[in-house]
Amino acid sequence: MRSSSAGPVAQPSLPPVPWPRRWTPPQRSRFPLAAGWVIIALAVVALVNPAALEAAADEPVGVLGRVLGAALVAGFGAAIILIFHGQRHPVSPPRLINAVTLTRAQRDLPDDWVHFFPERRRGGTMVIGFALLALPMLGAAVAAVVVIVRDPTRDLVIAVFVAIVMGLLGVFFGWAAIRMAIGRVRGGSFGQRAMGLALGRSAVLVTGVELVAVIPWTAIRRVEATVMRLGGRRRSDAEIPTILLHLDPAAVDAELATATSEAAPGDPVFTISADSSDVHPWVLWAALAFFADPARREPLGTTFAQRELSAWAASVAAVDRARRH
Incomplete structure:
Protein backbone atom coordinates (compact mmCIF):
# COMPACT_ATOMS: atom_id res chain seq x y z
CA MET A 1 0.00 0.00 0.00
CA ARG A 2 1.40 3.39 -0.99
CA SER A 3 2.20 5.94 1.62
CA SER A 4 -0.24 8.84 1.66
CA SER A 5 2.72 11.20 1.88
CA ALA A 6 3.92 10.30 -1.61
CA GLY A 7 3.83 13.24 -4.02
CA PRO A 8 1.52 13.29 -7.02
CA VAL A 9 2.69 11.48 -10.14
CA ALA A 10 2.73 13.68 -13.24
CA GLN A 11 0.29 12.40 -15.82
CA PRO A 12 1.05 12.86 -19.51
CA SER A 13 -0.31 16.21 -20.64
CA LEU A 14 0.20 18.15 -23.83
CA PRO A 15 2.28 21.33 -23.63
CA PRO A 16 0.25 24.44 -22.79
CA VAL A 17 1.55 26.17 -25.94
CA PRO A 18 0.15 24.80 -29.24
CA TRP A 19 2.26 23.38 -32.03
CA PRO A 20 3.27 26.26 -34.37
CA ARG A 21 1.15 26.37 -37.51
CA ARG A 22 4.17 27.12 -39.69
CA TRP A 23 5.94 23.89 -38.70
CA THR A 24 5.26 20.62 -40.45
CA PRO A 25 5.07 17.50 -38.24
CA PRO A 26 8.44 15.73 -37.75
CA GLN A 27 8.73 12.87 -40.19
CA ARG A 28 11.35 10.64 -41.68
CA SER A 29 11.23 10.68 -45.46
CA ARG A 30 12.16 7.50 -47.30
CA PHE A 31 12.92 9.42 -50.50
CA PRO A 32 16.62 10.18 -49.68
CA LEU A 33 17.28 6.49 -48.95
CA ALA A 34 15.66 5.46 -52.23
CA ALA A 35 17.57 8.18 -54.10
CA GLY A 36 20.86 6.93 -52.64
CA TRP A 37 20.23 3.39 -53.88
CA VAL A 38 19.23 4.69 -57.33
CA ILE A 39 22.48 6.68 -57.56
CA ILE A 40 24.51 3.58 -56.65
CA ALA A 41 22.61 1.48 -59.21
CA LEU A 42 23.22 4.05 -61.97
CA ALA A 43 26.94 4.12 -61.12
CA VAL A 44 27.15 0.33 -61.40
CA VAL A 45 25.23 0.29 -64.70
CA ALA A 46 27.49 2.98 -66.15
CA LEU A 47 30.58 1.07 -65.02
CA VAL A 48 29.66 -2.26 -66.60
CA ASN A 49 28.34 -0.78 -69.86
CA PRO A 50 30.32 -2.76 -72.51
CA ALA A 51 30.28 0.00 -75.14
CA ALA A 52 31.54 2.60 -72.69
CA LEU A 53 34.27 0.29 -71.40
CA GLU A 54 35.44 -0.43 -74.95
CA ALA A 55 35.61 3.29 -75.73
CA ALA A 56 37.45 4.01 -72.50
CA ALA A 57 40.00 1.29 -73.24
CA ASP A 58 41.30 3.30 -76.22
CA GLU A 59 42.26 6.27 -74.02
CA PRO A 60 45.19 6.53 -71.58
CA VAL A 61 44.09 5.35 -68.14
CA GLY A 62 40.54 5.38 -69.53
CA VAL A 63 39.28 2.28 -67.73
CA LEU A 64 40.89 3.38 -64.47
CA GLY A 65 39.30 6.82 -64.79
CA ARG A 66 35.92 5.23 -65.45
CA VAL A 67 36.25 2.99 -62.39
CA LEU A 68 37.22 5.93 -60.21
CA GLY A 69 34.35 8.01 -61.60
CA ALA A 70 31.84 5.26 -60.90
CA ALA A 71 33.27 4.82 -57.41
CA LEU A 72 32.89 8.56 -56.80
CA VAL A 73 29.23 8.54 -57.84
CA ALA A 74 28.51 5.36 -55.85
CA GLY A 75 30.23 6.91 -52.82
CA PHE A 76 27.97 9.93 -53.11
CA GLY A 77 24.91 7.66 -53.07
CA ALA A 78 26.29 5.69 -50.14
CA ALA A 79 26.90 8.94 -48.22
CA ILE A 80 23.25 9.96 -48.70
CA ILE A 81 22.09 6.57 -47.39
CA LEU A 82 24.36 6.73 -44.35
CA ILE A 83 23.35 10.30 -43.48
CA PHE A 84 19.60 9.73 -43.61
CA HIS A 85 19.77 6.22 -42.16
CA GLY A 86 21.10 7.77 -38.95
CA GLN A 87 18.04 9.92 -38.35
CA ARG A 88 15.71 9.08 -35.48
CA HIS A 89 12.67 10.64 -33.88
CA PRO A 90 13.28 12.84 -30.80
CA VAL A 91 11.49 11.30 -27.81
CA SER A 92 13.70 12.06 -24.79
CA PRO A 93 12.66 14.44 -22.00
CA PRO A 94 14.96 17.28 -20.90
CA ARG A 95 17.27 16.57 -17.95
CA LEU A 96 17.57 18.42 -14.65
CA ILE A 97 21.31 18.94 -14.11
CA ASN A 98 23.72 21.24 -12.33
CA ALA A 99 24.65 24.10 -14.65
CA VAL A 100 28.32 23.97 -13.68
CA THR A 101 28.70 20.71 -15.65
CA LEU A 102 27.94 22.59 -18.87
CA THR A 103 30.82 25.06 -18.61
CA ARG A 104 33.48 23.15 -16.59
CA ALA A 105 33.18 25.85 -13.92
CA GLN A 106 34.99 28.34 -16.17
CA ARG A 107 32.52 31.13 -15.42
CA GLU A 119 21.91 18.52 -28.82
CA ARG A 120 21.00 15.35 -30.67
CA ARG A 121 23.80 12.83 -30.61
CA ARG A 122 24.14 11.95 -34.27
CA GLY A 123 24.70 8.36 -35.30
CA GLY A 124 28.08 7.13 -36.40
CA ALA A 134 33.81 15.74 -48.01
CA LEU A 135 36.63 13.52 -49.29
CA PRO A 136 35.66 13.27 -53.00
CA MET A 137 34.84 16.98 -53.18
CA LEU A 138 38.19 17.93 -51.70
CA GLY A 139 39.76 15.46 -54.10
CA ALA A 140 37.99 17.09 -57.06
CA ALA A 141 39.23 20.51 -55.87
CA VAL A 142 42.82 19.23 -55.70
CA ALA A 143 42.50 17.65 -59.17
CA ALA A 144 41.27 20.95 -60.59
CA VAL A 145 44.23 22.77 -59.03
CA VAL A 146 46.58 20.22 -60.60
CA VAL A 147 45.02 20.89 -64.01
CA ILE A 148 45.55 24.65 -63.52
CA VAL A 149 49.21 24.20 -62.48
CA ARG A 150 50.11 21.77 -65.27
CA ASP A 151 48.35 23.61 -68.08
CA PRO A 152 47.05 27.10 -67.20
CA THR A 153 45.71 27.62 -70.74
CA ARG A 154 43.43 24.55 -70.70
CA ASP A 155 39.86 25.19 -69.51
CA LEU A 156 41.16 27.67 -66.93
CA VAL A 157 37.79 29.22 -66.06
CA ILE A 158 36.11 25.84 -65.59
CA ALA A 159 39.02 24.49 -63.53
CA VAL A 160 39.03 27.52 -61.23
CA PHE A 161 35.25 27.30 -60.79
CA VAL A 162 35.42 23.59 -59.96
CA ALA A 163 38.31 24.12 -57.53
CA ILE A 164 36.49 26.89 -55.64
CA VAL A 165 33.04 25.25 -55.52
CA ARG A 184 29.12 12.22 -30.28
CA VAL A 185 32.14 12.33 -27.99
CA ARG A 186 30.64 15.01 -25.76
CA GLY A 187 27.22 13.40 -25.71
CA GLY A 188 28.46 9.94 -24.89
CA SER A 189 31.55 10.39 -22.73
CA PHE A 190 31.66 10.99 -18.99
CA GLY A 191 33.28 14.26 -17.99
CA GLN A 192 32.88 15.95 -21.36
CA ARG A 193 31.02 19.27 -21.62
CA ALA A 194 27.74 18.52 -23.37
CA MET A 195 26.21 20.72 -26.08
CA GLY A 196 22.67 22.01 -26.16
CA LEU A 197 20.31 24.49 -24.53
CA ALA A 198 19.34 24.81 -20.87
CA LEU A 199 16.58 26.74 -19.11
CA GLY A 200 17.11 28.18 -15.66
CA ARG A 201 15.10 30.52 -13.49
CA SER A 202 17.26 33.51 -14.46
CA ALA A 203 18.62 32.77 -17.93
CA VAL A 204 18.80 30.57 -20.99
CA LEU A 205 22.20 28.90 -21.41
CA VAL A 206 23.44 27.73 -24.82
CA THR A 207 26.58 25.62 -25.22
CA GLY A 208 28.13 24.60 -28.54
CA VAL A 209 31.46 23.43 -29.94
CA GLU A 210 33.05 26.79 -29.10
CA LEU A 211 30.05 28.82 -27.89
CA VAL A 212 28.88 29.38 -24.33
CA ALA A 213 26.12 32.01 -24.37
CA VAL A 214 24.13 33.20 -21.36
CA ILE A 215 20.87 34.93 -22.35
CA PRO A 216 19.03 36.46 -19.37
CA TRP A 217 15.26 36.04 -19.53
CA THR A 218 15.00 39.80 -19.03
CA ALA A 219 16.88 40.27 -22.33
CA ILE A 220 14.29 38.26 -24.31
CA ARG A 221 11.55 40.52 -25.66
CA ARG A 222 9.71 37.90 -27.73
CA VAL A 223 9.90 34.22 -28.70
CA GLU A 224 8.92 33.44 -32.29
CA ALA A 225 8.39 30.15 -34.13
CA THR A 226 9.40 30.30 -37.79
CA VAL A 227 10.99 28.12 -40.48
CA MET A 228 14.29 28.26 -42.31
CA ARG A 229 14.22 26.95 -45.87
CA LEU A 230 17.10 24.98 -47.33
CA GLY A 231 17.86 25.96 -50.90
CA GLY A 232 15.88 29.19 -51.19
CA ARG A 233 12.32 30.42 -50.92
CA ARG A 234 10.44 27.85 -52.97
CA ARG A 235 7.60 26.08 -51.23
CA SER A 236 9.12 22.74 -52.23
CA ASP A 237 12.36 23.44 -50.35
CA ALA A 238 13.00 21.57 -47.11
CA GLU A 239 11.91 23.56 -44.06
CA ILE A 240 13.70 23.48 -40.71
CA PRO A 241 11.60 24.46 -37.67
CA THR A 242 13.37 27.40 -36.08
CA ILE A 243 12.92 29.43 -32.90
CA LEU A 244 13.95 33.08 -32.78
CA LEU A 245 14.69 34.81 -29.50
CA HIS A 246 14.18 38.52 -30.11
CA LEU A 247 16.51 40.34 -27.71
CA ASP A 248 16.64 43.77 -26.16
CA PRO A 249 19.57 45.55 -27.88
CA ALA A 250 20.53 47.22 -24.59
CA ALA A 251 20.93 43.83 -22.92
CA VAL A 252 23.17 42.27 -25.60
CA ASP A 253 26.79 42.38 -24.43
CA ALA A 254 29.84 41.99 -26.65
CA GLU A 255 30.08 38.23 -26.04
CA LEU A 256 26.43 37.57 -26.86
CA ALA A 257 26.55 39.88 -29.90
CA THR A 258 28.91 37.47 -31.67
CA ALA A 259 26.18 34.78 -31.63
CA THR A 260 23.26 36.94 -32.76
CA SER A 261 22.02 38.36 -36.04
CA GLU A 262 19.54 41.08 -36.89
CA ALA A 263 16.03 40.28 -38.13
CA ALA A 264 15.62 44.03 -38.69
CA PRO A 265 17.61 47.12 -37.70
CA GLY A 266 17.67 47.29 -33.92
CA ASP A 267 16.16 43.80 -33.57
CA PRO A 268 18.93 41.33 -32.59
CA VAL A 269 17.84 37.70 -32.61
CA PHE A 270 19.35 34.46 -31.38
CA THR A 271 18.44 31.58 -33.70
CA ILE A 272 17.75 28.06 -32.42
CA SER A 273 17.21 25.03 -34.65
CA ALA A 274 14.21 23.40 -32.96
CA ASP A 275 14.80 19.88 -34.32
CA SER A 276 18.49 19.63 -33.37
CA SER A 277 17.79 18.22 -29.89
CA ASP A 278 16.95 14.77 -28.56
CA VAL A 279 13.90 16.49 -27.06
CA HIS A 280 10.87 16.95 -29.33
CA PRO A 281 10.76 20.42 -30.95
CA TRP A 282 7.25 20.98 -29.58
CA VAL A 283 8.53 20.58 -26.00
CA LEU A 284 11.45 22.96 -26.65
CA TRP A 285 9.19 25.57 -28.25
CA ALA A 286 6.56 25.29 -25.52
CA ALA A 287 9.17 25.59 -22.75
CA LEU A 288 10.72 28.74 -24.22
CA ALA A 289 7.36 30.37 -25.02
CA PHE A 290 5.69 29.36 -21.73
CA PHE A 291 8.50 30.38 -19.38
CA ALA A 292 9.12 33.65 -21.23
CA GLN A 306 11.17 18.76 -14.34
CA ARG A 307 8.15 16.47 -13.80
CA GLU A 308 6.03 18.88 -15.81
CA LEU A 309 8.49 18.98 -18.72
CA SER A 310 8.84 15.18 -18.65
CA ALA A 311 5.04 14.88 -18.78
CA TRP A 312 4.98 17.13 -21.84
CA ALA A 313 7.65 15.01 -23.54
CA ALA A 314 5.81 11.73 -22.80
CA SER A 315 2.52 13.10 -24.11
CA VAL A 316 4.07 14.53 -27.28
CA ALA A 317 5.91 11.25 -27.96
CA ALA A 318 2.60 9.35 -27.67
CA VAL A 319 0.89 11.76 -30.07
CA ASP A 320 3.79 11.45 -32.50
CA ARG A 321 3.69 7.64 -32.44
CA ALA A 322 -0.06 7.66 -33.02
CA ARG A 323 0.32 10.03 -35.97
CA ARG A 324 3.03 7.88 -37.63
CA HIS A 325 0.99 4.70 -37.27
Missing part, protein backbone atom coordinates in the same frame (compact mmCIF):
# COMPACT_ATOMS: atom_id res chain seq x y z
CA ASP A 108 29.88 32.15 -12.92
CA LEU A 109 26.35 31.25 -13.99
CA PRO A 110 23.11 32.87 -12.83
CA ASP A 111 21.43 29.50 -12.12
CA ASP A 112 22.60 26.46 -10.21
CA TRP A 113 20.10 23.93 -11.59
CA VAL A 114 18.81 23.97 -15.17
CA HIS A 115 16.64 21.87 -17.47
CA PHE A 116 18.97 20.69 -20.23
CA PHE A 117 17.85 20.02 -23.81
CA PRO A 118 20.91 18.18 -25.21
CA THR A 125 26.68 6.48 -39.88
CA MET A 126 25.94 10.20 -40.26
CA VAL A 127 29.52 11.10 -39.35
CA ILE A 128 30.84 8.61 -41.91
CA GLY A 129 28.34 9.85 -44.51
CA PHE A 130 29.42 13.48 -44.25
CA ALA A 131 33.07 12.42 -44.31
CA LEU A 132 32.37 10.45 -47.51
CA LEU A 133 30.85 13.58 -49.03
CA MET A 166 34.26 21.75 -54.70
CA GLY A 167 36.74 23.06 -52.18
CA LEU A 168 34.09 25.05 -50.32
CA LEU A 169 31.67 22.12 -50.33
CA GLY A 170 34.39 19.78 -49.16
CA VAL A 171 35.29 22.08 -46.28
CA PHE A 172 31.61 22.46 -45.35
CA PHE A 173 30.90 18.73 -45.26
CA GLY A 174 34.22 18.05 -43.55
CA TRP A 175 33.40 20.58 -40.82
CA ALA A 176 29.96 19.00 -40.46
CA ALA A 177 31.56 15.58 -39.97
CA ILE A 178 34.04 16.96 -37.41
CA ARG A 179 31.31 18.81 -35.50
CA MET A 180 29.11 15.69 -35.38
CA ALA A 181 32.05 13.62 -34.19
CA ILE A 182 32.71 16.15 -31.42
CA GLY A 183 29.02 16.01 -30.50
CA ASP A 293 6.38 34.93 -18.92
CA PRO A 294 8.18 35.92 -15.68
CA ALA A 295 5.16 34.90 -13.59
CA ARG A 296 5.71 31.26 -14.64
CA ARG A 297 9.46 30.93 -14.06
CA GLU A 298 9.51 30.39 -10.30
CA PRO A 299 9.45 26.54 -10.50
CA LEU A 300 12.36 26.37 -12.99
CA GLY A 301 15.34 24.49 -11.64
CA THR A 302 13.18 22.30 -9.39
CA THR A 303 11.90 18.74 -9.62
CA PHE A 304 8.36 20.11 -9.94
CA ALA A 305 9.18 21.81 -13.27
Whole structure:
Protein backbone atom coordinates (compact mmCIF):
# COMPACT_ATOMS: atom_id res chain seq x y z
CA MET A 1 0.00 0.00 0.00
CA ARG A 2 1.40 3.39 -0.99
CA SER A 3 2.20 5.94 1.62
CA SER A 4 -0.24 8.84 1.66
CA SER A 5 2.72 11.20 1.88
CA ALA A 6 3.92 10.30 -1.61
CA GLY A 7 3.83 13.24 -4.02
CA PRO A 8 1.52 13.29 -7.02
CA VAL A 9 2.69 11.48 -10.14
CA ALA A 10 2.73 13.68 -13.24
CA GLN A 11 0.29 12.40 -15.82
CA PRO A 12 1.05 12.86 -19.51
CA SER A 13 -0.31 16.21 -20.64
CA LEU A 14 0.20 18.15 -23.83
CA PRO A 15 2.28 21.33 -23.63
CA PRO A 16 0.25 24.44 -22.79
CA VAL A 17 1.55 26.17 -25.94
CA PRO A 18 0.15 24.80 -29.24
CA TRP A 19 2.26 23.38 -32.03
CA PRO A 20 3.27 26.26 -34.37
CA ARG A 21 1.15 26.37 -37.51
CA ARG A 22 4.17 27.12 -39.69
CA TRP A 23 5.94 23.89 -38.70
CA THR A 24 5.26 20.62 -40.45
CA PRO A 25 5.07 17.50 -38.24
CA PRO A 26 8.44 15.73 -37.75
CA GLN A 27 8.73 12.87 -40.19
CA ARG A 28 11.35 10.64 -41.68
CA SER A 29 11.23 10.68 -45.46
CA ARG A 30 12.16 7.50 -47.30
CA PHE A 31 12.92 9.42 -50.50
CA PRO A 32 16.62 10.18 -49.68
CA LEU A 33 17.28 6.49 -48.95
CA ALA A 34 15.66 5.46 -52.23
CA ALA A 35 17.57 8.18 -54.10
CA GLY A 36 20.86 6.93 -52.64
CA TRP A 37 20.23 3.39 -53.88
CA VAL A 38 19.23 4.69 -57.33
CA ILE A 39 22.48 6.68 -57.56
CA ILE A 40 24.51 3.58 -56.65
CA ALA A 41 22.61 1.48 -59.21
CA LEU A 42 23.22 4.05 -61.97
CA ALA A 43 26.94 4.12 -61.12
CA VAL A 44 27.15 0.33 -61.40
CA VAL A 45 25.23 0.29 -64.70
CA ALA A 46 27.49 2.98 -66.15
CA LEU A 47 30.58 1.07 -65.02
CA VAL A 48 29.66 -2.26 -66.60
CA ASN A 49 28.34 -0.78 -69.86
CA PRO A 50 30.32 -2.76 -72.51
CA ALA A 51 30.28 0.00 -75.14
CA ALA A 52 31.54 2.60 -72.69
CA LEU A 53 34.27 0.29 -71.40
CA GLU A 54 35.44 -0.43 -74.95
CA ALA A 55 35.61 3.29 -75.73
CA ALA A 56 37.45 4.01 -72.50
CA ALA A 57 40.00 1.29 -73.24
CA ASP A 58 41.30 3.30 -76.22
CA GLU A 59 42.26 6.27 -74.02
CA PRO A 60 45.19 6.53 -71.58
CA VAL A 61 44.09 5.35 -68.14
CA GLY A 62 40.54 5.38 -69.53
CA VAL A 63 39.28 2.28 -67.73
CA LEU A 64 40.89 3.38 -64.47
CA GLY A 65 39.30 6.82 -64.79
CA ARG A 66 35.92 5.23 -65.45
CA VAL A 67 36.25 2.99 -62.39
CA LEU A 68 37.22 5.93 -60.21
CA GLY A 69 34.35 8.01 -61.60
CA ALA A 70 31.84 5.26 -60.90
CA ALA A 71 33.27 4.82 -57.41
CA LEU A 72 32.89 8.56 -56.80
CA VAL A 73 29.23 8.54 -57.84
CA ALA A 74 28.51 5.36 -55.85
CA GLY A 75 30.23 6.91 -52.82
CA PHE A 76 27.97 9.93 -53.11
CA GLY A 77 24.91 7.66 -53.07
CA ALA A 78 26.29 5.69 -50.14
CA ALA A 79 26.90 8.94 -48.22
CA ILE A 80 23.25 9.96 -48.70
CA ILE A 81 22.09 6.57 -47.39
CA LEU A 82 24.36 6.73 -44.35
CA ILE A 83 23.35 10.30 -43.48
CA PHE A 84 19.60 9.73 -43.61
CA HIS A 85 19.77 6.22 -42.16
CA GLY A 86 21.10 7.77 -38.95
CA GLN A 87 18.04 9.92 -38.35
CA ARG A 88 15.71 9.08 -35.48
CA HIS A 89 12.67 10.64 -33.88
CA PRO A 90 13.28 12.84 -30.80
CA VAL A 91 11.49 11.30 -27.81
CA SER A 92 13.70 12.06 -24.79
CA PRO A 93 12.66 14.44 -22.00
CA PRO A 94 14.96 17.28 -20.90
CA ARG A 95 17.27 16.57 -17.95
CA LEU A 96 17.57 18.42 -14.65
CA ILE A 97 21.31 18.94 -14.11
CA ASN A 98 23.72 21.24 -12.33
CA ALA A 99 24.65 24.10 -14.65
CA VAL A 100 28.32 23.97 -13.68
CA THR A 101 28.70 20.71 -15.65
CA LEU A 102 27.94 22.59 -18.87
CA THR A 103 30.82 25.06 -18.61
CA ARG A 104 33.48 23.15 -16.59
CA ALA A 105 33.18 25.85 -13.92
CA GLN A 106 34.99 28.34 -16.17
CA ARG A 107 32.52 31.13 -15.42
CA ASP A 108 29.88 32.15 -12.92
CA LEU A 109 26.35 31.25 -13.99
CA PRO A 110 23.11 32.87 -12.83
CA ASP A 111 21.43 29.50 -12.12
CA ASP A 112 22.60 26.46 -10.21
CA TRP A 113 20.10 23.93 -11.59
CA VAL A 114 18.81 23.97 -15.17
CA HIS A 115 16.64 21.87 -17.47
CA PHE A 116 18.97 20.69 -20.23
CA PHE A 117 17.85 20.02 -23.81
CA PRO A 118 20.91 18.18 -25.21
CA GLU A 119 21.91 18.52 -28.82
CA ARG A 120 21.00 15.35 -30.67
CA ARG A 121 23.80 12.83 -30.61
CA ARG A 122 24.14 11.95 -34.27
CA GLY A 123 24.70 8.36 -35.30
CA GLY A 124 28.08 7.13 -36.40
CA THR A 125 26.68 6.48 -39.88
CA MET A 126 25.94 10.20 -40.26
CA VAL A 127 29.52 11.10 -39.35
CA ILE A 128 30.84 8.61 -41.91
CA GLY A 129 28.34 9.85 -44.51
CA PHE A 130 29.42 13.48 -44.25
CA ALA A 131 33.07 12.42 -44.31
CA LEU A 132 32.37 10.45 -47.51
CA LEU A 133 30.85 13.58 -49.03
CA ALA A 134 33.81 15.74 -48.01
CA LEU A 135 36.63 13.52 -49.29
CA PRO A 136 35.66 13.27 -53.00
CA MET A 137 34.84 16.98 -53.18
CA LEU A 138 38.19 17.93 -51.70
CA GLY A 139 39.76 15.46 -54.10
CA ALA A 140 37.99 17.09 -57.06
CA ALA A 141 39.23 20.51 -55.87
CA VAL A 142 42.82 19.23 -55.70
CA ALA A 143 42.50 17.65 -59.17
CA ALA A 144 41.27 20.95 -60.59
CA VAL A 145 44.23 22.77 -59.03
CA VAL A 146 46.58 20.22 -60.60
CA VAL A 147 45.02 20.89 -64.01
CA ILE A 148 45.55 24.65 -63.52
CA VAL A 149 49.21 24.20 -62.48
CA ARG A 150 50.11 21.77 -65.27
CA ASP A 151 48.35 23.61 -68.08
CA PRO A 152 47.05 27.10 -67.20
CA THR A 153 45.71 27.62 -70.74
CA ARG A 154 43.43 24.55 -70.70
CA ASP A 155 39.86 25.19 -69.51
CA LEU A 156 41.16 27.67 -66.93
CA VAL A 157 37.79 29.22 -66.06
CA ILE A 158 36.11 25.84 -65.59
CA ALA A 159 39.02 24.49 -63.53
CA VAL A 160 39.03 27.52 -61.23
CA PHE A 161 35.25 27.30 -60.79
CA VAL A 162 35.42 23.59 -59.96
CA ALA A 163 38.31 24.12 -57.53
CA ILE A 164 36.49 26.89 -55.64
CA VAL A 165 33.04 25.25 -55.52
CA MET A 166 34.26 21.75 -54.70
CA GLY A 167 36.74 23.06 -52.18
CA LEU A 168 34.09 25.05 -50.32
CA LEU A 169 31.67 22.12 -50.33
CA GLY A 170 34.39 19.78 -49.16
CA VAL A 171 35.29 22.08 -46.28
CA PHE A 172 31.61 22.46 -45.35
CA PHE A 173 30.90 18.73 -45.26
CA GLY A 174 34.22 18.05 -43.55
CA TRP A 175 33.40 20.58 -40.82
CA ALA A 176 29.96 19.00 -40.46
CA ALA A 177 31.56 15.58 -39.97
CA ILE A 178 34.04 16.96 -37.41
CA ARG A 179 31.31 18.81 -35.50
CA MET A 180 29.11 15.69 -35.38
CA ALA A 181 32.05 13.62 -34.19
CA ILE A 182 32.71 16.15 -31.42
CA GLY A 183 29.02 16.01 -30.50
CA ARG A 184 29.12 12.22 -30.28
CA VAL A 185 32.14 12.33 -27.99
CA ARG A 186 30.64 15.01 -25.76
CA GLY A 187 27.22 13.40 -25.71
CA GLY A 188 28.46 9.94 -24.89
CA SER A 189 31.55 10.39 -22.73
CA PHE A 190 31.66 10.99 -18.99
CA GLY A 191 33.28 14.26 -17.99
CA GLN A 192 32.88 15.95 -21.36
CA ARG A 193 31.02 19.27 -21.62
CA ALA A 194 27.74 18.52 -23.37
CA MET A 195 26.21 20.72 -26.08
CA GLY A 196 22.67 22.01 -26.16
CA LEU A 197 20.31 24.49 -24.53
CA ALA A 198 19.34 24.81 -20.87
CA LEU A 199 16.58 26.74 -19.11
CA GLY A 200 17.11 28.18 -15.66
CA ARG A 201 15.10 30.52 -13.49
CA SER A 202 17.26 33.51 -14.46
CA ALA A 203 18.62 32.77 -17.93
CA VAL A 204 18.80 30.57 -20.99
CA LEU A 205 22.20 28.90 -21.41
CA VAL A 206 23.44 27.73 -24.82
CA THR A 207 26.58 25.62 -25.22
CA GLY A 208 28.13 24.60 -28.54
CA VAL A 209 31.46 23.43 -29.94
CA GLU A 210 33.05 26.79 -29.10
CA LEU A 211 30.05 28.82 -27.89
CA VAL A 212 28.88 29.38 -24.33
CA ALA A 213 26.12 32.01 -24.37
CA VAL A 214 24.13 33.20 -21.36
CA ILE A 215 20.87 34.93 -22.35
CA PRO A 216 19.03 36.46 -19.37
CA TRP A 217 15.26 36.04 -19.53
CA THR A 218 15.00 39.80 -19.03
CA ALA A 219 16.88 40.27 -22.33
CA ILE A 220 14.29 38.26 -24.31
CA ARG A 221 11.55 40.52 -25.66
CA ARG A 222 9.71 37.90 -27.73
CA VAL A 223 9.90 34.22 -28.70
CA GLU A 224 8.92 33.44 -32.29
CA ALA A 225 8.39 30.15 -34.13
CA THR A 226 9.40 30.30 -37.79
CA VAL A 227 10.99 28.12 -40.48
CA MET A 228 14.29 28.26 -42.31
CA ARG A 229 14.22 26.95 -45.87
CA LEU A 230 17.10 24.98 -47.33
CA GLY A 231 17.86 25.96 -50.90
CA GLY A 232 15.88 29.19 -51.19
CA ARG A 233 12.32 30.42 -50.92
CA ARG A 234 10.44 27.85 -52.97
CA ARG A 235 7.60 26.08 -51.23
CA SER A 236 9.12 22.74 -52.23
CA ASP A 237 12.36 23.44 -50.35
CA ALA A 238 13.00 21.57 -47.11
CA GLU A 239 11.91 23.56 -44.06
CA ILE A 240 13.70 23.48 -40.71
CA PRO A 241 11.60 24.46 -37.67
CA THR A 242 13.37 27.40 -36.08
CA ILE A 243 12.92 29.43 -32.90
CA LEU A 244 13.95 33.08 -32.78
CA LEU A 245 14.69 34.81 -29.50
CA HIS A 246 14.18 38.52 -30.11
CA LEU A 247 16.51 40.34 -27.71
CA ASP A 248 16.64 43.77 -26.16
CA PRO A 249 19.57 45.55 -27.88
CA ALA A 250 20.53 47.22 -24.59
CA ALA A 251 20.93 43.83 -22.92
CA VAL A 252 23.17 42.27 -25.60
CA ASP A 253 26.79 42.38 -24.43
CA ALA A 254 29.84 41.99 -26.65
CA GLU A 255 30.08 38.23 -26.04
CA LEU A 256 26.43 37.57 -26.86
CA ALA A 257 26.55 39.88 -29.90
CA THR A 258 28.91 37.47 -31.67
CA ALA A 259 26.18 34.78 -31.63
CA THR A 260 23.26 36.94 -32.76
CA SER A 261 22.02 38.36 -36.04
CA GLU A 262 19.54 41.08 -36.89
CA ALA A 263 16.03 40.28 -38.13
CA ALA A 264 15.62 44.03 -38.69
CA PRO A 265 17.61 47.12 -37.70
CA GLY A 266 17.67 47.29 -33.92
CA ASP A 267 16.16 43.80 -33.57
CA PRO A 268 18.93 41.33 -32.59
CA VAL A 269 17.84 37.70 -32.61
CA PHE A 270 19.35 34.46 -31.38
CA THR A 271 18.44 31.58 -33.70
CA ILE A 272 17.75 28.06 -32.42
CA SER A 273 17.21 25.03 -34.65
CA ALA A 274 14.21 23.40 -32.96
CA ASP A 275 14.80 19.88 -34.32
CA SER A 276 18.49 19.63 -33.37
CA SER A 277 17.79 18.22 -29.89
CA ASP A 278 16.95 14.77 -28.56
CA VAL A 279 13.90 16.49 -27.06
CA HIS A 280 10.87 16.95 -29.33
CA PRO A 281 10.76 20.42 -30.95
CA TRP A 282 7.25 20.98 -29.58
CA VAL A 283 8.53 20.58 -26.00
CA LEU A 284 11.45 22.96 -26.65
CA TRP A 285 9.19 25.57 -28.25
CA ALA A 286 6.56 25.29 -25.52
CA ALA A 287 9.17 25.59 -22.75
CA LEU A 288 10.72 28.74 -24.22
CA ALA A 289 7.36 30.37 -25.02
CA PHE A 290 5.69 29.36 -21.73
CA PHE A 291 8.50 30.38 -19.38
CA ALA A 292 9.12 33.65 -21.23
CA ASP A 293 6.38 34.93 -18.92
CA PRO A 294 8.18 35.92 -15.68
CA ALA A 295 5.16 34.90 -13.59
CA ARG A 296 5.71 31.26 -14.64
CA ARG A 297 9.46 30.93 -14.06
CA GLU A 298 9.51 30.39 -10.30
CA PRO A 299 9.45 26.54 -10.50
CA LEU A 300 12.36 26.37 -12.99
CA GLY A 301 15.34 24.49 -11.64
CA THR A 302 13.18 22.30 -9.39
CA THR A 303 11.90 18.74 -9.62
CA PHE A 304 8.36 20.11 -9.94
CA ALA A 305 9.18 21.81 -13.27
CA GLN A 306 11.17 18.76 -14.34
CA ARG A 307 8.15 16.47 -13.80
CA GLU A 308 6.03 18.88 -15.81
CA LEU A 309 8.49 18.98 -18.72
CA SER A 310 8.84 15.18 -18.65
CA ALA A 311 5.04 14.88 -18.78
CA TRP A 312 4.98 17.13 -21.84
CA ALA A 313 7.65 15.01 -23.54
CA ALA A 314 5.81 11.73 -22.80
CA SER A 315 2.52 13.10 -24.11
CA VAL A 316 4.07 14.53 -27.28
CA ALA A 317 5.91 11.25 -27.96
CA ALA A 318 2.60 9.35 -27.67
CA VAL A 319 0.89 11.76 -30.07
CA ASP A 320 3.79 11.45 -32.50
CA ARG A 321 3.69 7.64 -32.44
CA ALA A 322 -0.06 7.66 -33.02
CA ARG A 323 0.32 10.03 -35.97
CA ARG A 324 3.03 7.88 -37.63
CA HIS A 325 0.99 4.70 -37.27
